[in-house]
Amino acid sequence: MDKVIFLGTAGGRASTFRLVRRSGGFLLSLSSKWIHVDPGPGAFVYLHQMDFDPRNLDLIVLSHIHLDHSADVNSLIESATDGGKRHHVALFAPRSAFEGEDKVILPYLRRRLAYEAFFEEGIILEYMSIKVKAVMKHRHHNTETYALLFNGKLLYVTCALFENRMLEVYPKHVKVMIINTTLYDKKAHIEHLSVEDAVKLIKEVKPQKAIITHFGYDFLKSHKPEEVAKHITSLTGIETLAAHDGMEVYL
Numbered sequence: 001m002d003k004v005i006f007l008g009t010a011g012g013r014a015s016t017f018r019l020v021r022r023s024g025g026f027l028l029s030l031s032s033k034w035i036h037v038d039p040g041p042g043a044f045v046y047l048h049q050m051d052f053d054p055r056n057l058d059l060i061v062l063s064h065i066h067l068d069h070s071a072d073v074n075s076l077i078e079s080a081t082d083g084g085k086r087h088h089v090a091l092f093a094p095r096s097a098f099e100g101e102d103k104v105i106l107p108y109l110r111r112r113l114a115y116e117a118f119f120e121e122g123i124i125l126e127y128m129s130i131k132v133k134a135v136m137k138h139r140h141h142n143t144e145t146y147a148l149l150f151n152g153k154l155l156y157v158t159c160a161l162f163e164n165r166m167l168e169v170y171p172k173h174v175k176v177m178i179i180n181t182t183l184y185d186k187k188a189h190i191e192h193l194s195v196e197d198a199v200k201l202i203k204e205v206k207p208q209k210a211i212i213t214h215f216g217y218d219f220l221k222s223h224k225p226e227e228v229a230k231h232i233t234s235l236t237g238i239e240t241l242a243a244h245d246g247m248e249v250y251l
Contacts, residue, residue, distance in 0.1 A: 011214030180214035
């Protein structure tokens with residue numbers, strides 16, 4: 001059965017690197033394939049702690065190159081391919097992950113991949129039975145960043161500055177929408193989504209279920225995400241959950 005497993009739910013530098021919560025992104029099981037999305041710090045270790053063998057991964061996905069989303073990507077490639085002995089894993093990521101002075105993929109590990117492809121807004125990438133559409137290029141601190149739609153059912157709203165265009169471009173009535181809600185209140189010059197932004201998105205997209213995650217330090221210090229999720233549910237009429245480390249949700 002299709003499901004998402006949250007390896008970690010920290011977002012931003014402070015909560016990630018002070019280890020207020022785990023990082024590591026999330027696992028997706030879709031159409032009997034395994035996808036690891038945004039393997040931040042600790043992803044490799046957390047997989048083993050939950051008795052998941054990285055060699056079972058079929059696809060690794062990066063929404064963008066910031067360390068809280070990409071720090072363990074090379075460890076995953078090496079472990080998923082068993083040091084190059086297996087040749088079955090694909091990687092979808094922005095071009096900036098592969099090229100340029102800020103690239104995060106080690107060149108020798110690219111040769112371990114069975115397939116690689118770059119995100120471009122509006123384009124669908126496909127590997128095995130997995131389709132990932134780069135729905136929209138986000139504005140996020142001058143970093144190439146994309147909202148992603150998996151197999152037409154799960155919309156991942158990664159880090160971004162809120163733009164009204166999201167309300168027009170995002171697909172409606174998806175089964176699950178995951179929103180990186182790093183801020184409780186909006187903060188000037190910080191290009192992350194807030195609770196207010198999440199409410200706007202949920203009201204417009206009308207998913208069957210919404211999940212907030214990727215919580216920043218100030219958010220976690222001052223608020224309980226579970227209570228915030230209940231409040232969002234009351235405002236939108238859409239069941240909204242607050243992700244916690246290790247949480248599993250069936251799709």
